[in-house]
Amino acid sequence: MTERPPPVFGLIDCNSFYASCERVFRPDLARVPIVVLSNNDGCVIARSYDAKPFVKMGAPYFQIKHTLKQHGIVAFSSNYALYGDLSERVMTLIESMVPAVEVYSIDEAFVDLMGIADLNALGRRIRSQVLRCTGIPVGVGIAHTKTLAKLANHTAKRLQAQTGGVVNICDPFKRDWVLRNTDVSEVWGVGRRMKLHLDAMGIKTAMDLAKTDPWALRKNFSVVIEKTARELAGTPCLELDEPDPPKQEICCSRMFGKRLTELPPIKEAVATYMMRASEKLRAQGSLCKKIRVSIRTGMFNPEEAKFANGVVVDLPYPTDDVRLLTKAAVDALERVYRSGFKYSKAEVLLLNLCQPGEYTDDLFAEFQPAEATRVMAVMDQINGRWGRGTLRAASVPSNPAWGMRREMMSQSFTTRLDQLWTVHCC
Structure with missing residues (x-):
């Protein structure tokens, strides 16, 4: 009886998605650090990589204005119409290149790569195609489980200069190297509290967690952390999810x-x-x-x-x-x-x-x-x-005085005809 080959998962994750969306139509900001603010310009909800050393996630905007100016960091109000439209374009491109897709969040998608001959070439092609067609850079992680694919993706972005943004750890030697060199806090599903518990047990790296008795983890914590450990060890426990059913509320x-x-x-x-x-x-x-x-x-x-x-x-x-x-x-x-x-x-x-x-x-x-x-x-x-709001109820104003404060919002370049990108020829 022929043994069934193990599944192959990919995780495609947009790099600093909100900040990358702001850069698509602002090439002058290609090397300028960026932060994106929450509703009413309250606090930082997204940062480009070059802004992370200077600004903490969740920092109130009114408290960090001086810091932003000091380090030349540009702040944007959240532009969810732009982010949602670019996300849809990215996901549509990905769906055209792989057998099956699970859209995990606005900037992440798991993909089924079973039967693909050259996984690395496909990863590079996805990355190139998405960047060329949308302007959004992505990282690609490939592995035999979803948790390992997450870890591979994290490594692809952390070591982008060496990896080119694509990491395939289906090979056990590469997988073990990533596990040994990744802190347990970077593992999908390990939060701050869980890290404290794992530290107390001497579990410092992803490799430590992969080698821990999964039944003991289930007994002491939950079935979730047990599945995480099994997935790190190479045993698939999570499948590609079907599309979500209609919401009940x-x-x-x-x-x-x-x-x-x-x-x-x-x-x-x-x-x-x-x-x-x-x-x-x-x-x-x-x-x-x-x-x-x-x-x-x-x-x-x-x-x-x-x-x-x-x-x-x-x-x-x-x-x-x-x-x-x-x-x-x-x-x-x-x-x-x-x-x-x-x-x-x-x-x-x-x-x-x-x-x-x-x-x-x-x-x-x-x-x-x-x-x-x-x-x-x-x-x-x-x-x-x-565009949304072109036809609306008479009781819905187009520009209400009570609307959210978005004093630094970019244009809706892709969803409003009156805000299309314009190019002026000399």
Whole structure:
């Protein structure tokens, strides 16, 4: 009986993804350190490699302005439309070059490489193609388990000058070298607390963890760390995941760019969030039976009065019609709003989601009109072609005064016609 060959996994990870996205349309920043800030320009959520020695992840922006200026580091407000679009382009390219893909996050994808003759050549081709077509640099790690592929990818980026951004550790000798030269804290799934426990057991490197009795790890910790150790030793425990099933809840929640005290601008915010939530709802082909709307004040300023409230609303029938959803949400907001408070955040939550045909009502129950379904389809087609917000509910403003502070946001070069990259010829 012929023994089945072991699986081969690849992990393709974009290098400093948010910072790399900002550099795609700004070649003048190719060698300039970059940080990207969270909503309302609050704290650092991404750093280019050359910015990491000077700025800690999560550092509040107002505290590090002088440091950024001192080291010539450029700060950007988060531009999620740009990042999401470039991520989709990267993943589409990867999908065209490999048998199967599991999109793990906005900047990472596991791939199935079984049956590929020259793995190193494919890794280099993927890296070259993605860089040429999107401008995003990636690292490629290849191994017989997903955990080892993660480790190979980490090595590819850590030793990029020597590896060219591609590391294949299917060979046991190369695998053992990587394990011996990687701190256990760099292993996928080993967090800060787990590292402390492992240090106490004398487990300092990935090799130490691979050689530890997996049953003892399961007994002392969990089945997760047991599988991690087995995978490091070369035994596959994790498969390539199938596409995620439709979500059972969809949430859209944002902090306001400034405190709001009046009801009308909060209504605008709730309508805007519902617009986005309904787009996600229709994208997965679901209908919504119930919504929850909530608002709250800031919770950390001792000088501000605290208030939070929310309400759940049943809809007349399962729907994906943004008009009905928005009306229900705005009406609900009037029930929870109280004057005299400084509100900082609103949230809309779509509940009891179902697919068309999955629910059963009585003969006389209302249902979504076919005309509404067609209107939503046309709106999504227009926004898909011409950019989000091209066609929107009248209650959704195009440039609200309460919007998130994004004073340093780059243009939406790939998702808005009025912000396309322009080249001026002399």
